[in-house]
Amino acid sequence: MTGSEVSPSFRLAYVPGVTPTKWVRIWNERLPEVPLNLIAVPAAEVFDVLRSGGADAGFVRLPIDRTDLSAIPLYTEATVVVVPKDHVVAAVDQVSAEDLADEVVLHPLDDVLDWERLPGQPAIERPATTADAIELVAAGVGLLVVPQSLARLHHRKDLTYRPVSDAPESRIALSWPQDETTDLVEQFIGIVRGRTVNSTRGRPPTPAQPKRKRSDTGGAQRKPAAGKSSGKSPRSGSGGPKGGKRGKPRRRS
Incomplete structure (x- = not known):
């Protein structure tokens, strides 16, 4: 270099x-x-x-x-409302925007949600950042609706959050x-995207290894080894009636 x-x-x-x-x-x-x-x-x-x-x-x-x-x-991401732990919203599993109609809902200047209509009542002044809005929620000034990851990022022991079913998502x-x-x-x-090492673009794939050639038997059947039985008796006449001399028929008395 x-x-x-x-x-x-x-x-x-x-x-x-x-x-x-x-x-x-x-x-x-x-x-x-x-x-x-x-x-x-x-x-x-x-x-x-x-x-x-x-x-x-x-x-x-x-x-x-x-x-x-x-x-x-x-x-x-799911969208949640951040509330004090003793707030009435904390007692339910989820809320709708209509459930927040009478609440002061903070709208920070760095809000990342694409609202058509903001829920709740507007605060007197918009907080500069989401972090500032979290502090105001803890002080009891209002509630805050944010993506769940931001609620986790600004987690406080005195606050909790619940899903908002009909809020825009991020x-x-x-x-x-x-x-x-x-x-x-x-x-x-x-x-x-979860590609494996060999399929990742920009890196050549591992070359395929040649397959090992199998020995060709040609489909021929093995002959039995010398001296071993193949299932039939080596003697002549095997499988038929027993050989030997036939005796003379007896005279009837």
Whole structure:
């Protein structure tokens, strides 16, 4: 390697709530010579990071402008409402948006849900971030509706959450610049899609091994070894009436 050559690496951006641990582990097992660098990015900024070349690929929240970015949808998250543990909502298994009609529902500026109509009553002021909204829920100011992964990320002992049956859902996808679909990006796509080592794109498959040739018997039957019985007596007349001289018929008295 010359002094001007740089060791390859893979830069992976991810938005809050996504846990890339499993995929990073598989990458390290398959490509230990290529370091994978994680970059935590706010959901609103991740597309600019990808377009500017700040990351090779990233876990993002849909929707996405596919004009210059490619994306592979991965999974859909449940949506939950975060409430104090002593709140009446904590006593049920799930709620609907209508059940929250009389509640103050916080709507942070970094909200990632695509609402047609916000549930509940609006707060006097919108919190700047989801983390700020969690603090206000703990203070009894209002409730917060978020993807379940964000409720887990900002977990507090004094708060809990319940599914909201008719709220919009958040979908997670792997995205990368269309013009930068490199071999390393293809490798990571293969990992995310669950391809095996040999089927992952960008890596040549293991050549098939030649089959061992079986000895050809030609379908001929084995002859019995000399001196061994083949099931029939070697003596003449075997299988018929017993041989020997026939005696003269007796005279009748």
